[in-house]
Amino acid sequence: MKFLITGGAGFIGSYLSEKLLAEGHEVIALDNLSTGTQENIAHLTKNSSFHFVEGSVMDKEILSKSAEGVQGIFHLAAAVGVKFVMENLVTSMEVNVKGTENVLETALKLGGIKVLITSSSEVYGKSSKKRFHEEDDLIIGPPHKFRWSYATSKLLDEFLALSYHAERNLPVTIVRLFNICGPRQTGRYGMVIPRFVRQALKGEPITVYGSGKQLRSFAHVKDAVEGMAKLMLEPAAEGKIFNLGNPRGITIEELAIKIKEMTRSKSPITYLPYEEVYGPHFEDLMYRVPDINHAKAVIGFMPRYHLEDILTETVEYFRSK
Numbered sequence: 001m002k003f004l005i006t007g008g009a010g011f012i013g014s015y016l017s018e019k020l021l022a023e024g025h026e027v028i029a030l031d032n033l034s035t036g037t038q039e040n041i042a043h044l045t046k047n048s049s050f051h052f053v054e055g056s057v058m059d060k061e062i063l064s065k066s067a068e069g070v071q072g073i074f075h076l077a078a079a080v081g082v083k084f085v086m087e088n089l090v091t092s093m094e095v096n097v098k099g100t101e102n103v104l105e106t107a108l109k110l111g112g113i114k115v116l117i118t119s120s121s122e123v124y125g126k127s128s129k130k131r132f133h134e135e136d137d138l139i140i141g142p143p144h145k146f147r148w149s150y151a152t153s154k155l156l157d158e159f160l161a162l163s164y165h166a167e168r169n170l171p172v173t174i175v176r177l178f179n180i181c182g183p184r185q186t187g188r189y190g191m192v193i194p195r196f197v198r199q200a201l202k203g204e205p206i207t208v209y210g211s212g213k214q215l216r217s218f219a220h221v222k223d224a225v226e227g228m229a230k231l232m233l234e235p236a237a238e239g240k241i242f243n244l245g246n247p248r249g250i251t252i253e254e255l256a257i258k259i260k261e262m263t264r265s266k267s268p269i270t271y272l273p274y275e276e277v278y279g280p281h282f283e284d285l286m287y288r289v290p291d292i293n294h295a296k297a298v299i300g301f302m303p304r305y306h307l308e309d310i311l312t313e314t315v316e317y318f319r320s321k
């Protein structure tokens with residue numbers, strides 16, 4: 001089969017490309033290289049089934065050309081992460097909302113191509129539930145707290161996609177990704193594992209934001225792309241939302257200790273108030289762990305990698321750099 005991956009030169013997009021190529025498919029990766037890199041896909045460019053197109057999902061013409069003849073579109077292109085979005089408010093909302101609308105419109109125009117939308121665990125907002133389920137109510141903060149811009153843009157994507165499905169019969173599936181990690185993920189935009197690993201390896205303080213008691217879960221990118229590839233091909237997944245992540249939780253403080261031990265680092269672990277890092281528009285949440293039973297029931301999703309695997313590989317990656 002032939003697939004388009006928007007954001008194909010990004011962290012997750014590059015692994016998804018690898019996975020689809022390994023399964024014998026053809027891949028078109030459309031990316032404007034804003035946060036993605038040529039380096040992420042350098043090892044794929046010799047494969048004649050891989051085609052890189054430099055361009056934006058905001059450009060309908062290039063999008064339409066890239067999607068011609070494909071059987072599925074994985075839509076990953078986005079302004080990613082709370083920190084990045086807070087620093088680029090208008091363009092982020094535009095890319096995350098208009099970009100998605102362009103993808104859905106293109107898929108419909110080209111005859112109803114299946115689209116997989118990558119949403120985020122962020123949409124659960126401030127829910128105090130210990131484990132998030134797809135049917136839960138979503139509790140997002142007010143618009144003057146820009147911390148919620150990313151979540152809101154992703155939620156709007158979900159509504160848009162499900163509207164195209166309900167009213168125009170476009171086959172769509174939504175995945176809510178929970179902290180997807182592994183080598184190639186950059187720490188530049190606030191992702192915690194690469195940031196801690198870099199700090200530990202450099203002997204700099206490992207900076208925990210807030211109390212460190214907040215519970216998170218981390219999934220290996222290879223588990224995530226396996227789930228995404230299966231959901232794309234599963235008719236029973238159409239019109240549905242799926243959490244994809246690892247159900248095992250760990251506090252951020254425990255994570256810092258684990259990374260310090262694994263790297264045998266002398267770095268002190270220090271604590272910084274959120275406001276100092278993100279400014280006054282920030283607020284954090286205590287829990288962010290997925291219930292993955294829906295994906296388990298429909299595609300047999302079960303993560304194969306543990307946090308220790310992610311950390312070992314990420315440490316090796318940063319050491320090699």
Ligand SMILES: NC(=O)c1ccc[n+]([C@@H]2O[C@H](COP(=O)([O-])OP(=O)(O)OC[C@H]3O[C@@H](n4cnc5c(N)ncnc54)[C@H](O)[C@@H]3O)[C@@H](O)[C@H]2O)c1
Binds near residue numbers: 032033034055080119
């Ligand atoms: N990594 C995670 O833990 C996580 C969690 C939740 C959701 N997600 C979602 O998964 C997707 C992939 O994220 P990632 O972690 O690989 O981040 P990433 O930044 O590595 O990937 C995003 C890619 O989109 C590209 N892009 C941005 N704007 C574009 C545009 N206008 N046109 C074309 N390409 C554009 C970037 O250059 C980049 O390659 C995103 O939609 C993100 O919101 C990721």
